[in-house]
Each structure stands twice: as C-alpha cells, then as structure tokens.
Amino acid sequence: xxxxxxxxxxxxxxxxxxxxxxxxxxxxxxxxxxxxxxxxxxxxxxxxxxxx
Amino acid sequence: xxxxxxxxxxxxxxxxxxxxxxxxxxxxxxxxxxxxxxxxxxxxxxxxxxxxxxxxxxxxxxxxxxxxxxxxxxxxxxxxxxxxxxxxxxxxxxxxxxxxxxxxxxxxxxxxxxxxxxxxxxxxxxxxxxxx
Numbered sequence: 001x002x003x004x005x006x007x008x009x010x011x012x013x014x015x016x017x018x019x020x021x022x023x024x025x026x027x028x029x030x031x032x033x034x035x036x037x038x039x040x041x042x043x044x045x046x047x048x049x050x051x052x
Numbered sequence: 053x054x055x056x057x058x059x060x061x062x063x064x065x066x067x068x069x070x071x072x073x074x075x076x077x078x079x080x081x082x083x084x085x086x087x088x089x090x091x092x093x094x095x096x097x098x099x100x101x102x103x104x105x106x107x108x109x110x111x112x113x114x115x116x117x118x119x120x121x122x123x124x125x126x127x128x129x130x131x132x133x134x135x136x137x138x139x140x141x142x143x144x145x146x147x148x149x150x151x152x153x154x155x156x157x158x159x160x161x162x163x164x165x166x167x168x169x170x171x172x173x174x175x176x177x178x179x180x181x182x183x184x
Contacts, residue, residue, distance in 0.1 A: 038066060038118075
C-alpha cells in the first residue's frame with residue numbers, strides 16, 4: 001500500500017511531515033489524486049523497493 | 053439542546069481545516085422532485101430524485117501555502133472535492149455533514165475594492181451528503 005507524507009500544516013490527516021496510508025486518506029474522506037495535485041500530500045512509497 | 057448562535061462552525065475542504073477563515077456558510081440539502089403526476093390527479097405529486105447539494109462559503113482570503121487560496125484553486129474544476137461541515141466545533145449533538153465528489157465550478161481569485169478585506173466566496177455543487 002502506498003504511503004503519503006502530509007505537506008500541509010492544517011490538514012486533518014495529521015501534523016505536517018507525518019506519514020499516512022492511502023486508506024487513511026480514503027477514510028478522511030478525501031480523493032487521493034486531488035490531494036496530491038493540491039500539494040496537500042506527496043507519495044513517499046518507493047515502489048521499486050517494494051518489488052525487491 | 054437549546055437554540056444556539058453560530059460562532060464556531062467548522063468547514064474542512066479536502067482535509068484542510070479552513071474554519072478560522074469562514075465568515076458565512078450555507079449548506080443546502082435538497083433532492084430533485086421527480087414528478088409522478090398522472091391523469092386523474094388533482095395536484096402535483098412527486099417522488100424523491102437525486103441529491104442536489106450546494107454549499108456556499110465565504111472566507112477571508114489567505115495566500116499562504118495550503119490555506120484558502122491554494123486549497124480552493126486546486127479544487128476548482130474538480131468533481132472529487134470532499135468537504136465536511138459542522139455547526140459546532142465541539143458538543144453533542146453535533147451532526148457531521150460530509151459531502152463527497154462535489155464540484156467547484158468557479159472561484160473569484162481576486163475580488164474587492166480599494167481598502168476591502170480580500171475575500172474568497174465559493175459555491176460547491178453536487179456530490180453526495182452523508183450525516184453521521
């Protein structure tokens with residue numbers, strides 16, 4: 001499952017810099033793609049490492 | 053619970069808590085009235101159709117990262133906005149009204165006259181409302 005770093009300081013997802021899962025965002029509720037485009041969260045999961 | 057005055061209503065857009073900027077908010081819960089009137093009727097009759105939600109929010113503007121301007125700007129033109137409205141910040145009962153897949157058709161990015169406080173007034177339309 002992908003992890004995301006919270007970039008915004010006023011997000012209900014958690015404090016700025018905290019790591020949340022895709023499920024956390026969906027449960028917020030919020031749309032993951034929109035939050036990424038908005039700069040509210042950024043993807044942190046390294047998919048290459050996951051495959052290895 | 054007795055009657056109350058709105059002093060600390062909560063508004064969260066795409067997980068960003070914008071409550072401290074809100075100066076006016078109105079969330080309208082509505083269903084389309086689908087007409088079922090037929091021959092022999094003496095008046096119109098309807099059944100419940102689709103939800104037709106709209107929420108107008110007026111906020112003091114803030115250009116800082118992930119505040120009013122940024123959050124609204126990113127949401128304009130998107131039909132996947134999620135927002136949460138509560139009448140009170142705390143207390144019981146205090147229904148949580150969550151609207152998913154709302155659309156923001158437009159936003160006044162710059163608005164006002166000389167000497168005015170910069171404001172941002174938006175209307176979110178559509179989506180599905182759930183009360184918890």
